Amino acid sequence: MVRAAASIYLEDYARQIRPHLPRTESSRWLLAAAAILARVPQRPSRQIIAPVNSRIAKPDLARRLRDGGSRKARTAGALAHLLLAGCASAPLDRAGTLQSYDNLTTSNGLVTQSRLRVDEPVIRAAKTVQIVPTAFGAGTTGVPLTVEQRRLVANAVDRALCAGLSERFQVVGPTQPADLTVRAVVTHVTPTDPVAVGASRGAAIAKTILLPGIPVPVPRIPIGMGSLSLEAEARDLAGHQRAAMIWARGAGVLGGSGRMSVEGDAYGLASDFGSDFSKLLVTGSTPFGKLPSFPSAHGIRTSFGGAPSSPACEAFGRSPGVAGFMGGALGLPPGWTDKGAPAAPAP
Structure with missing residues (x-):
């Protein structure tokens, strides 16, 4: 669903900007790239269904979601630290x-x-x-x-x-x-x-x-x-x-x-x-x-x-x-x- 919505958005965006771009090879290339990106086929996504009556699966699923979220937070924090540490200082x-x-x-x-x-x-x-x-x-x-x-x-x-x-x-x-x-x-x-x-x-x-x-x-x-x-x-x-x-x-x-x-x-x-x-x-x-x-x-x-x-x-x-x-x-x-x-x- 997310990929389909993104495709529709990109196609609509390409149509909106087309009349405003200068008629150059670079602008035509940009529009073509946007159109190709919008038409990339969507891969079927796997659905994770937790057993409704399982008392064991629910805590395990919650733990995995919690651990995954914490890993993403740590990754984002490390990336932000890298960006800040790798910048020249400005007063x-x-x-x-x-x-x-x-x-x-x-x-x-x-x-x-x-x-x-x-x-x-x-x-x-x-x-x-x-x-x-x-x-x-x-x-x-x-x-x-x-x-x-x-x-x-x-x-x-x-x-x-x-x-x-x-x-x-x-x-x-x-x-x-x-x-x-x-x-x-x-x-x-x-x-x-x-x-x-x-x-x-x-x-x-x-x-x-x-x-x-x-x-x-x-x-x-x-x-x-x-x-x-x-x-x-x-x-x-x-x-x-x-x-x-x-x-x-x-x-x-x-x-x-x-x-x-x-x-x-x-x-x-x-x-x-x-x-x-x-x-x-x-x-x-x-x-x-x-x-x-x-x-x-x-x-x-x-x-x-x-x-x-x-x-x-x-x-x-x-x-x-x-x-x-x-x-x-x-x-x-x-x-x-x-x-x-x-x-x-x-x-």
Whole structure:
């Protein structure tokens, strides 16, 4: 029954997103994969029937169910410990960039730390939003990133924010009034060690040669992994803070081999932050502690380089799409596939 329901759901989802995807080979491949997955035949499941009149079978069945549940709990706990232990640390400190730090509450994800607040009625009533370009705070002056690398990371934040906020808001340009004004500041960056990433890439390649066809994941070497911390807030027309978030996250050993550039992890984490903060504003509640959901048709279209629903988002450029996915899989520096924001027109 569960598999049948999942098949119906996937087929319906594929039909819904079809009109919104760009007409590329990659999008057609995605739809074909979803259709194939939805039509995998269901295996007959065994039913365990406990004898109704047996006084011996009932305690035995209860014990097996209890032991199975405890084993699953221990496995989940071990996995969570592995994820947390295999992540680079990122500070969740106040950097002084927010208008107020009052009433911030802890709301952490599995690998993300955050403190946040949101004025839900005001946020839900808002219709338009303006995005102030992300900046690097004073605490990042000693980080060995070039101007171009900083620009690429900051633009990744803005692009993800704009794509996420467009799910519900109308994003307007800098000269237009908006119900909310969003501003984010990078407060901490730990650079990525390209040599360590190269070693991880080498281990992954060696696995494919020595163990071909065996699906054994190769964790990233937990050395030289980057991290990112940001502060962001949304203010209303009167300049009052209506939502705020302090966010910190480090790269993990199970998140791929990384990119061979000093800004590699920060670039990927920038998009994660933009997604989290935009969800806070779109839903009016914390983005953490919830079950994962399928991306929307708009999210899929923009991730494949399609046009965002708000024209103002074009100021941050489009996602590199398939080229970006392939570049990330190969560990290439972000700048090789992401051209960043388009140049401003000459006056």
